[in-house]
Amino acid sequence: MRRLIVVIGVKRVTILIFYVLLSLILAHNENKPYTKSHTAITALRVLSKCELYVSNYDNDPDLESVEENFDIQTSQRFEEYDERMKEKQQKCKEQCDKEIQKIILKDKMEKELMDKFATLHTDIQNDAIPTCFCEKSLANKVEKGCLRCGGILCAAMPELGSIGGSFLYALNAWKPTAITAAKDAALAEATDAATKAGMNAVRLKIEGLLASFTKEQGLVDLRQIVTSSTYNNGPVLVESARKLINDSYKIAGINRTTSFQNTALTSPGELYVGDFAKVGATTYDTTFASQKPLLEAAKVDAVNATYASFQIAIIASIVAILVIVLAMVIIYLILRYRRKKKMKRKLQYIKLLKE
Numbered sequence: 001m002r003r004l005i006v007v008i009g010v011k012r013v014t015i016l017i018f019y020v021l022l023s024l025i026l027a028h029n030e031n032k033p034y035t036k037s038h039t040a041i042t043a044l045r046v047l048s049k050c051e052l053y054v055s056n057y058d059n060d061p062d063l064e065s066v067e068e069n070f071d072i073q074t075s076q077r078f079e080e081y082d083e084r085m086k087e088k089q090q091k092c093k094e095q096c097d098k099e100i101q102k103i104i105l106k107d108k109m110e111k112e113l114m115d116k117f118a119t120l121h122t123d124i125q126n127d128a129i130p131t132c133f134c135e136k137s138l139a140n141k142v143e144k145g146c147l148r149c150g151g152i153l154c155a156a157m158p159e160l161g162s163i164g165g166s167f168l169y170a171l172n173a174w175k176p177t178a179i180t181a182a183k184d185a186a187l188a189e190a191t192d193a194a195t196k197a198g199m200n201a202v203r204l205k206i207e208g209l210l211a212s213f214t215k216e217q218g219l220v221d222l223r224q225i226v227t228s229s230t231y232n233n234g235p236v237l238v239e240s241a242r243k244l245i246n247d248s249y250k251i252a253g254i255n256r257t258t259s260f261q262n263t264a265l266t267s268p269g270e271l272y273v274g275d276f277a278k279v280g281a282t283t284y285d286t287t288f289a290s291q292k293p294l295l296e297a298a299k300v301d302a303v304n305a306t307y308a309s310f311q312i313a314i315i316a317s318i319v320a321i322l323v324i325v326l327a328m329v330i331i332y333l334i335l336r337y338r339r340k341k342k343m344k345r346k347l348q349y350i351k352l353l354k355e
Contacts, residue, residue, distance in 0.1 A: 015074065019067075113352055149328060167314045175307050182299030189295050194288035195228050201283035202231045205276040209264060212271060218258025220248045222273065232284060234277035238265060241273045 206222050213219045225240040245261050264273050 015070075109353070113349075168311070171307065171310050171314065175303065178303040178307070179300055182303045183296055186292060186296035186299045190288050190292035193291045193295075194284045194286075195231075197287035198280035198284035199226050199228065199231045202226045202237075202276045202280040205279055206273075209271045209273070213260045213263070218245075218249070218254065218260040220245045220260065222264065226280075230277075231280040232277050234274035237277050238274045241265060 203223050203226050206226065210219060210221065210223075222241050222244060225237060225244055230236045230240055242265055245265070249255075249258075249261075263269075263271050268275070
């Protein structure tokens with residue numbers, strides 16, 4: 001305000017000086033000295049209110065209008081300046097009042113909230129008061145993502161259970177078929193093993209026969225007559241041996257009956273070829289009776305082991321899926337509880353702020 005008063009005073013003094021100078025110039029131009037026929041009268045013209053020094057322009061309407069316009073414009077400028085200064089001062093005052101009100105309101109609000117929070121939650125600090133309830137933090141996004149994943153897994157849980165049940169059903173249906181196939185395979189292997197054992201027993205008997213004779217006695221190697229279809233059939237063995245001996249003798253040019261031929265084909269006893277079939281049949285039965293249970297047990301055990309491994313794998317997968325789903329459900333429930341608790345606290349904050 002002091003600065004404003006000084007500025008106004010300086011301007012008024014400047015205007016007054018300008019007015020005096022203008023009056024002096026006009027008086028000088030109008031009163032230039034000139035020669036007359038009569039005696040000159042010297043008149044001093046000054047700007048004064050005294051009757052002795054009255055100016056020639058005191059009653060001039062043009063000069064008065066100029067002065068009035070100048071005064072009016074000057075007054076208007078000063079009034080406008082005063083109004084602008086008042087407006088600026090008013091705005092500054094309003095802004096300061098608003099800031100002061102905000103500070104007072106914030107202090108009052110914090111004090112009231114802390115007083116009321118003391119009755120609600122004793123562990124709430126000033127930093128726990130949320131600054132913005134609509135703020136979406138990364139934690140909220142993660143919680144929403146976990147909630148979405150938990151909901152999807154919970155929805156997919158029946159399908160996963162049906163898939164695991166389908167695998168178990170297929171495995172249970174496969175087991176009887178696999179056991180039957182294993183028994184058939186064990187029977188085939190036992191039969192093959194018993195057949196080979198019977199053939200070997202007949203060959204051993206023929207080797208004993210061959211060891212009792214020489215080539216001069218008409219010896220012929222009869223081991224080739226032993227096959228899977230002849231080793232347990234006496235008449236077939238005898239007929240096969242007779243044909244082989246005759247063919248061999250014909251090639252060798254032997255036209256007589258030899259002792260080897262008589263012993264092997266006609267003479268009953270330990271070296272009779274027809275009796276070798278009994279040895280082969282007995283060996284077959286013994287071997288088959290001993291090998292079948294062993295092979296069948298081994299095959300069935302292999303099937304059971306395979307079934308158990310598949311069953312364990314499927315059950316482990318189902319259990320793992322159930323554990324994962326259960327964990328996700330627990331996480332879902334925990335996050336849901338936290339979200340509800342947080343929303344409840346936010347509602348309490350909003351309610352307190354409204355109050």
